[in-house]
Amino acid sequence: MKRRSFLRTSSLTALLPWTLNGLGARAFGQEASSFLSALGTTVDANDRVLVVIQLNGGNDGLNTVIPLDQMGTYQKIRANIAIEEAKVLKLRYREQAGLHPSLKGFQDLYNDGRLSIVENVGYENPSFSHFQANDIWFKGDGTPNDTTSGWLGRYLEERFAGYPNGYPNDQMPDPLAIQISAVASTALLGPKQSVALAIQDVDTFARLIGEKPAAPPSPNLNALANDYVDFVRSQQTLSVAYADQLKAAASKGTTGASYPAGNRLADQLKVVSRLIKGGLRTKVYYVTLGGFDTHANQLILHNNLLTQLAEATKAFLDDLKANKLDDRVVGMTFSEFGRRAYSNGSAGTDHGWASPQFVFGHGIKTQFIGNSPDLSNLVKNNIAIEHDFRQVYASLLRDWFEVDEATVRAVLLGGDYEVVPIFRETITAVEPTSEMVVVYPNPATTEARLVWPTGEELKQVELVDLSGRIQPVPVQLLEKNEVVLDLRRIQRTQYVVRLQTTRSVYSRKLLVQ
C-alpha cells in the first residue's frame, strides 16, 4: 500500500496510521536547536527515572476505566457493583471511557496531559493464580518457572555491566533500583541477585547498617552455604557503600507537605520523591499497594484503594513538578490480572484476564491507547487482551530509557513486542482545532512561520517527516504567538508541523521545496 492512500484512509477512520517518537529533539542528537532545549523538552536519558507501582491482588480494570460506550451491557453483567454513569469521571477528548469516581487525581492528570491509559493489557493463556500471574509480570515471561530473573533486573544488569562488582562507582554512585520495603520484588532480580536496595526508612538506614565484612569466609563451605554467605556478604558490602549516598540524598531532599495522610502508597512515594530531590541517580523505584483481591463486597474496598492510588500519584507528580524534577520521571502501574467482567454473587469479582495499565508523568504523547473492553465479545466471561503487557515494557525501555532494539529484545527474553505509542505522537488528521494555526508560506523554501491563537503559550514545536522522525530545525520566537522555522538545511519533502501549547496540540502539513 502506498503511504499516501494509507494516510487518507486513516484520516477518515481516525485509526493510528503512524507514530513518531515524541520525547523531544534532544533524544535525536546534538543538532537540536537551543530554543527547543530551552523549552525544557526532555532530560537526558541517563537522568530518567521509572517508578513502578504494583497493585497487588488483581485490580478490577472494568470498574477502574469504565466503558461509557457500553453502559447498558456493563450495568447488566455487574449490576451489584456497577458504577453509576453520572458519577463516572470524564476524560478530555475521550467519550468512550471514563474513570472510577475515586480517581479524581487521575482525571486531573489525564486532562493535564500527564497520564496515559493502555487498555486491555494482559497476555495469552492467562494464569488465574495470583502467584503465577505475578511471576509472569515480574519476569516478563509467560512460562516463568524456568526464568529466575525479573525484567527490570535484566534491564539494569544490562545497563550497568558487571553489577555488583565494582559498584558503586563514579558513573553510578547510587543503587540501581530502590524498593520502599524490606524485601525486593522478583521484578528486580538480576541473573545473579537483586539489583535493588530495599529500604524502609531512609533516615535510619545508614545507622543500622553497620560494617562490611572483614575477613574472608571459610573456603570449605558446601555449595549451598557458600552461595548464601557470598550473597549476604555482597549485600552487606553494597549496603555499606550506598548508605552514605542515601543519607546525603535523604538529608538534602525535603518532603513535600501536600501528601495525603493515612495513605500507604503516598507514604512510599514521599520517600521516592525525597530521594529524587536529594539527587540520587537511581533508575528505578518500586512501590506497592495491596488489597486488590476483591472477591466480595468490593465497592468500598475498591473505592478506598483507588482513592489512595490516585491521590498519592497526583501528590507525587505535583511535588516533583514544584521542584522542577517532573521531566525526569514516569511511572507505571500494573496488577497481576484484571477481574471477571461478570461480578459474582458476593458483590465482588473473581480472577480475570485483561485490565488497563496507567503510565504517568513526563513525555506522555498518546493518552488513550486501545479501545474500551468489548463486553459483547467476552472470552468465558473475561475481557480479551488487546495489548501484551510486554508492549508496555518495550515502550518504557525503547522510548523512555532509550534502549536499543536488540537489548530490548534480550531483556524481554527474545520476544518482539511492538511498542505502543505512549511516548509517540499519533498522527491523525482529525485533531480538532488545527485550522486555528496558520503555516506560511506553504509550500516553503528557506523558512516558514507558524502562528497560533493568542493567549496560549508555546510548549513545544516539532517538524516531523513522513517516516516519523523528528527533524531538528532552528526555531526562533518572533511574537508571543509566532515562531519562524529555519528550513535551509533539511531535505525537500513533505512534513507535519506539530505544535504544543499550554492549551492544545496542533498539527499542520508543510511542504518544503
Next chain:
Amino acid sequence: MAWTATRTQPLAPADIAHFLRRTAFGASPAQLKAYKGRTAAELFDTLSKVPAPPPPTDSDGKTFHDLGWGAPETDQQKRNQLDNQRRLQVKKWWLGLMLDPQRGFAEKLTLFWQNHFVTESDTIQDVRFQHRYLETIRRNALGNFRTFVIDITQDPAMLRYLNGTENTKDKPNENYGRELMELFTLGRGFYTESDVKEAARVLTGWKAINYRNAMTEVISSRFLAGQHDQDKKIFSENFQNKTIEGRPGDKGGDLELGEMVDMIFAHPESARFIVRKLYRWYFTGEISDEVEKNFIEPLAVGFRKDRELNPLIRQMLTSDHFFDPALRGGQIRSPLDFVMGSFVALENPVLSREKEREKYDNLTNNLLYRTKLMEMEVMEQPTVFGWRPYYDTGYYKIWISGTTLGLRGSLTDTLVSGANRFGVEVDTLEWVASFVSEPGDPLVLVREVWGMLMAVEPSQAQLDNLVDDALLDGIPRYEWKEIWDKYKDKGLEDDLRNRLNPLITYMLRLAEYQLA
C-alpha cells in the same frame, strides 16, 4: 546412602544444634547439654509432645476467645477497637510461645501450617475466629492430613477468608475451590479452570456462624443444604473425569467434600506437593532431581497410603539426609527464625506471662513490631500463598536486603548490650562460662562460641580476626588467660563483659549467622 533411612546413632553436639535450629527456632547451650547422647528419634518424640498452650489473654489476664465479639464493650466502634487489640494479643501470645525453647518444635510446626493454610488476621477481624483457626491447626499439625484438609475447609475463619461463606448454589464464588487445589493440596498445573468451577460447586452451602456477633460467644460453621448445588459435578481428565453426584440433605456437604478430597488425593502429585513443601521449610529451598528421586518420591509413596503426618514428618526429620553435611547452612534464616533463635541461643530467661505481665507484653510487642518490619508478621502473610521462600524453590534470599540486615543487626546489638529495651538481660560472661571448655584460651573461646552460634565453619582468618580485633583489640593473646582467670574478682567482671560483648555483637552481624 539410603536417604530416607533413620539416623539411629546418638547425635553429636553439632547435629543436635542443627536439629534444633531447623525443627525449632534455635539451639541453646543448656539444651545441648540436656540432649547429649540422644538419637534423632528420641529428640523428635520428646520435642513434638508438648501440651496445648493456655489460651491468649488480655493484659488483665482474662481470656477473650470465649466471649461475644468485642464484649464487654457495647458500642460498635469500641468493640472494633477491642477486637483489634485482642487480635494483636493473639499474635503476641504466639510470639511468646515461640520464645520458649520447650515449645520451639511445636510452634515452628504450627507456623508451617499457618503459612500453608493461610488466613490473615486483618481480614478475619474477629479474634474468636482467629483463635479457633489456630486451634484447628494445632490439633491437626501432626495428625491425619485428610482430616486436616476437611477441618480447615469447614473452619469458620477460612470460610470467611476465602469467601466460602459467600459461595452458594445461585452465586458460586471460586476463591476457596481454586486455592484448595492450587495452594493447599495439589499445586499449579494439575487442575483446569473448569475443575475450579466444579470444586466451587461442591463447596457451596457452608456458612460461618456468628461472625462479629456481640450477642453470643458461640461461633461455628454450618452446612445449609438449601444453598448447596445438588447437581452433579464433573471434573477434568486430571481426575479421570470423575463425577461427584449431587447429594441432597444435611450430610450432602460433608459427603461431597470427602469425595472431592479423596479425588484430589488420588492424584499422585498431591502427596509430593506436601512433602516438597515440608522440605522447603525444614531442609533447604532448592530441590534437585536427585533429592526429588531419592527423598521426595519415596516419602510421598509412603504418605499416599494413609496421609498420616506424624510418621511422615518424623521420618523426614530423623533421616540420614536431614543430617547430611551438604545441607548445613542450607537455609537463610527467616526473620522469625532469626529473632527467636537469637533469644534462644543467648538463653534469655523466659518471661512468665502470669507473673511478669507488663514486661512480657513489652517484649512481645517489641518483637511483633520488629518482625513486621522484617516482613514476617505472624498471621499477616502478604498473600494467600504465604511467604515466598516456602511456597517456591530458590527464594530464601529475599529475606536479606540492606534494610533487613540492618534490622537484624540492630536486634542482636540490643539483645547483647542489654539496653533493657527487651526487659530481659543477657549475661555474656555467664553464657560463655556455661559452655566454653577452656575460656582462658582466646582461640578456643572464639571457636566454641562460633560453634554455638553458627551452622557452618569459620575460616582461620575469621577466627584470627575475631580473636585479635573483636575480642582482644590489640592486647597480646597470652594476656587473655590472666584476664579470664581473674574474672572472679568482682572488679574484673565488667572488664570481661566489655570484651565479650563486642565480640558477640560482631559475630551476630556476620553473614554466617544469617544461615541455619
